[in-house]
Amino acid sequence: MQTPDLRVAIFSGNYNYVRDGANQALNRLAGYLLRQGAAVRVYSPVTKTPAFPPTGDLVDIPAVPFPGRPEYRIGVAIPPRVRRDLRTFRxxxxxxxxxxxxxxxxVTLARKWDLPVVASVHTRFETYPRYYGLAFLEPLVLAALRRFYRRCDAIFAPSDSMAQLLRDQRMNYDVGIWTRGIDREIFNPGQRDMxxxxSLGIADDEPVIGFTGRLVMEKGLDVFSDTIDRLARRQVRHKVLIVGDGPARDWFEKRLPDACFAGFQGGADLGRAVASMDMLLNPSVTETFGNVTLEAMAAGLPVVAARATGSESLVEDGVTGRLIRPGAVDAFCAALAAYCRDEQARLEAGTAGEMVSRRYGWDEVNQALVDAYLRVIRQHNEGGRQRPSPVP
Known part of the structure; x- marks a missing residue:
């Protein structure tokens, strides 16, 4: 079998109605497959107001709003009309x-039809309950995830550190890597715009600490704002630039009244915003890769990030930025203060990060997954279906 022989059915809970790193990666994958001659059909909830046009053919599936987060929807079924569409697509x-x-x-349908099925892991769902006062649910979420991923032929993580965590959590025997790429035409140091x-009221010599991404509590907004408070108390000169939007924006604006909120930025505007920062603070522990971290590195910024999955695979501590113990506000503050006060250190770390970012090209990244598709199909057809795990 070759790439043009592939006929890939992608199931997504959110393909294009909210703009985030996972959705954009899936759309890039679909576009790459189509350019290589493969057939692709996507099954996902749809909305009348999508964040961006979908890549490829998109089939609507029934969904209900996620409790407390109406911008997300949960798919609830594969009805007969969708099954008929799948049979026609083959x-x-x-x-x-x-x-x-x-x-x-x-997954159940794939097993019934004796088709190989793979899963990509885009976020650490098991960590979400702690941000909503429900940390006691984490073991239950982990158990549910383990049951789901073990039924797949293979699963794919976006970083080496996340892949190792999945192995440690005994999620699957076959854990591969589908990392993320970077569009260097958008993210590069040349996009800096003084x-x-x-226009945002930032002085040329004022060190800018940036945040990019959806404004949701699981991105570590509490740690970010506590860190900025510490920095202000130490009288370290700085300015905060927040790029993004989301349901926690009102909370974040009240928490950081002196910050510049630039709202959602996309494409070249996002590249300009990132390159116009002086450093990125990413305290999130829910990332499996950290698209915003790679974008900042490609723009020549040092990154101060939580020592967690994703960031550990991108940031080299003391070289391209700093890795800090999750939640260690004083340590985050000290790392930022050092970069705020030392322009040469910022330049050296940013230059090193920009060089690392050159390793990540979207075509190479997606071809690696295509190669894995072909391997999994071959193994499945040869009877190499994954054994049930003997470990509970």
């Missing part, structure tokens, strides 16, 4: 991107 592999109800139904910075 996929030879399922790719499931969300461990929700529809994801479970898709005029744009000045």
């Amino acid at each position: 996929p030879n592999i399922f790719h499931v991107a969300s461990p929700e109800i529809t994801g479970h139904r898709a 005029t744009w910075r000045r």
Whole structure:
């Protein structure tokens, strides 16, 4: 089998109605597959107001709003009309991107039809309950995730550190890497725009600490704001630039009244915003890769990040930035203060990060997953279906 022989059915809980790193990666994958001559069909909830146009053919599946987070929807079924569409499409592999109800139904259907099924891991769902006062649920979420991923032929993590965590959590025998790429035409140091910075009221010599991403509590907004408080108390000169939007924006604006909130930025505007920062603070522990970290590195910024999955695979502590124990506000503050006070240190770390970012090209990244598809299909057809795990 060759790449043009692939017929990939992708199941996503959120393909294009919210803009985030996972969705954009899936759309890039679909575009790459189509350019290589493969057939792709995507099954996902849809909305009348999508964040961006979908890549490839998109089939709507039934969904309900996620409790407390109406911007997300949960797929709840694969109804007969969708099954008929799948039979007409004749996929030879399922790719499931969300461990929700529809994801479970898709895995069950693949098993019934004797088709190989793989899953990509995009976030650390088991960590989410702690941000909403429900930390006691984490073991239950882990158990549910383990049951889901063990039913797949293979699973794919976006970073080496996340892949190792999945192995440690005994999620699957076959854990591969589908990392993320970077669009260097958008993210590069040349996009820095001092005029744009000045329009936000930022002085040319004022060190800018940036945050990019969706404004949701699980991105570590509490740690970010506590760190900025410490920095202000130490009288370290700085300015905070927040790029992004989300349900926690009101909370974040009240928490950081002196910060510049630039709102959602996309494409070249996002590249300009990132390059116009002086450093990135990413305290999140929920990332499996950290697209924003790679984007900042490509723009020539040092990154101060939590020592967690994703960031550990991108940031070299003391070289391209700093890795800090999750939640260690004083240590985050000290790392930022050092970069705020030392322009040469910022330049050296940013230059090193920009060189590292050159390793990540989207075509190379997606071809690696395509190669894995072909391997999994071959193994499945040869009877190499994964054994049930003997470990509970």
